[in-house]
Amino acid sequence: MGVLGPRETSPGRHETPEERSDRRWTELLQEVRVIQTGVQILFGFLLTVVFTPRFATLTPTDRAIYVTTVLLGAATTGALVGTVTFHRLVAGHRLKSETVLWASRLALVGIVLLLATVTSALLLILRIALHDSAVPWIVAGLVGWFMICWFALPAWILYRYSSKD
Template structure:
């Protein structure tokens, strides 16, 4: 048995830029599939609300929140579907690493828009369900929780473990 060379002892994967781009694209696509299902269900539900008898009885403020929520849901859907169409339009042009980078950024925009959509939907639903001054505090607490789970914990892990050498 021969000795281990630097390639064999270096931490991490040993893949070419093309292999890395292929792997990262497959990971991104799986992530988008998971989140897009939830977004489609939420957006579909939002589209039906305006056709219910109760909608006509809502205060103007609640109707405005509803419209904002639907627009945010549409923007979220656009960003997440955009990751796939981005790839489809540039596929075959030997731009996989660039495609992965930009599609990844677009999916992150979709996640931020999802946070805004969920926040707006929670505000609307809880205003109707609770009808009290605690609603903004409950929504703010949930937004804080989402921010912790979706952004702060991953950022902390990235900072803590990627700076180790």
């Protein structure tokens, strides 16, 4: 195997580090656009709940779950929007690869916060809708499903198909 040239930074692509950073930034931005739409819809819905007549009848526990859900939704929005503002604040300073690295980490934090937000919202909605002791089990099952889809499956694919060089 020969020495890689300046445009051959990886075995599968022939791109410079700058081109790789540009590609990864574009991919990350597209991923954040997709997830941000869902987060905005969920957060917008959560903000309206407090103004409904039914809100006044919530138990203190359900109110606490609601407040937690709203705070988690706000934190999720902050992390996901933060990926873009991160880029905006450091753009032009020749820090593209660092920007991509840190914005990717911030997006992952946003995804974890989204998992917590959805969990909390499901818990609140199902507690009110079902009044059943099975609700925590249902929510736990759904959280398990999200964990498989969002984390375990990608980790397994990464482990399974990554080169063992």
